[in-house]
Amino acid sequence: SGTVIKDPDWTNGVQDTILTAKHCVKKIGEVIKVLIQNFNEEGRPTSVDTYEFVVTEMSTKSDLAILQAPENAKFEAATDEIRIYNGPAPLYGTDVWGCGFPLGYGEVIVEGTLGYLEFITTGWTASDIYQRAVMSMAPGMSGGGVFIEIDGSFYLYGTVTGGFQGTDYAMLMPNNEVNEFIAEVAAV
Numbered sequence: 001s002g003t004v005i006k007d008p009d010w011t012n013g014v015q016d017t018i019l020t021a022k023h024c025v026k027k028i029g030e031v032i033k034v035l036i037q038n039f040n041e042e043g044r045p046t047s048v049d050t051y052e053f054v055v056t057e058m059s060t061k062s063d064l065a066i067l068q069a070p071e072n073a074k075f076e077a078a079t080d081e082i083r084i085y086n087g088p089a090p091l092y093g094t095d096v097w098g099c100g101f102p103l104g105y106g107e108v109i110v111e112g113t114l115g116y117l118e119f120i121t122t123g124w125t126a127s128d129i130y131q132r133a134v135m136s137m138a139p140g141m142s143g144g145g146v147f148i149e150i151d152g153s154f155y156l157y158g159t160v161t162g163g164f165q166g167t168d169y170a171m172l173m174p175n176n177e178v179n180e181f182i183a184e185v186a187a188v
Helices: 073-077 175-187
Strands: 003-005 017-020 031-039 045-058 065-068 095-100 108-119 129-134 145-150 153-163 169-173
Touching (some): 017 153
Antiparallel strands (some): 045 065, 095 108, 108 129, 153 169
16 A cells, blocks of 8 residues: 655645555565556546556655656646645544555544654664554555644645554654655755
């Protein structure tokens, strides 16, 4: 799973950059074929398009990676602007929404609440900083976006790193890690 970033504060608003979890990719330059479901006005599936994404950046510190989508007018038209949250850390208990493709089939959106920001030694990242959340996750949702709502608008807060099967316990890469990684990528 991943989130198309079209943040006018970071991109030109047209560039299609996908933020995902580093553990979902293997190496820079890797080409990943992704199936994107198309829907009609009633929300019914109509067809599937295949796009090739290229891994362009992998964080050395956290579980984050960047994929670049091909320049494709149909793909660009099918994606909406997503703003990245860059404010103070939300309070414990803040509502969040996770988005992903469990088992690689069909997008789902799950609601949850944020837990504490904390150090968890997993060996997955150099920073060991994660955000706990209570939300129902399934395999394949790693790398999917986690969003918060502010004044009626949704902002990308972080990405799903993982969950624990049989529980509603999820671990996220929080906004401070996302913003630090995006700043590193933008500086290159």
